[in-house]
Amino acid sequence: MLRRSLVAGLSALPFFAAVATAATQRNNATWKVPAGVKKIRVRSWNPDGSIDLDRTLNVSPNQVFRIDAIED
Numbered sequence: 001m002l003r004r005s006l007v008a009g010l011s012a013l014p015f016f017a018a019v020a021t022a023a024t025q026r027n028n029a030t031w032k033v034p035a036g037v038k039k040i041r042v043r044s045w046n047p048d049g050s051i052d053l054d055r056t057l058n059v060s061p062n063q064v065f066r067i068d069a070i071e072d
Contacts, residue, residue: 033062
């Protein structure tokens with residue numbers, strides 16, 4: 001259950017700032033690894049629904065991830 005919630009939270013970060021546990025600004029989002037979590041799975045999809053990224057990462061509690069939108 002925690003793992004599903006974690007994956008859902010990470011995949012939703014760019015779209016739903018309320019999921020992040022740290023401050024979210026207009027073009028970025030941060031997320032802090034909760035206690036007890038040792039791995040996370042990060043996924044993204046193309047507009048046609050095909051998977052673009054699917055990675056599992058080893059993490060430590062309180063480790064922080066940041067997603068930044070970069071405009072060309």
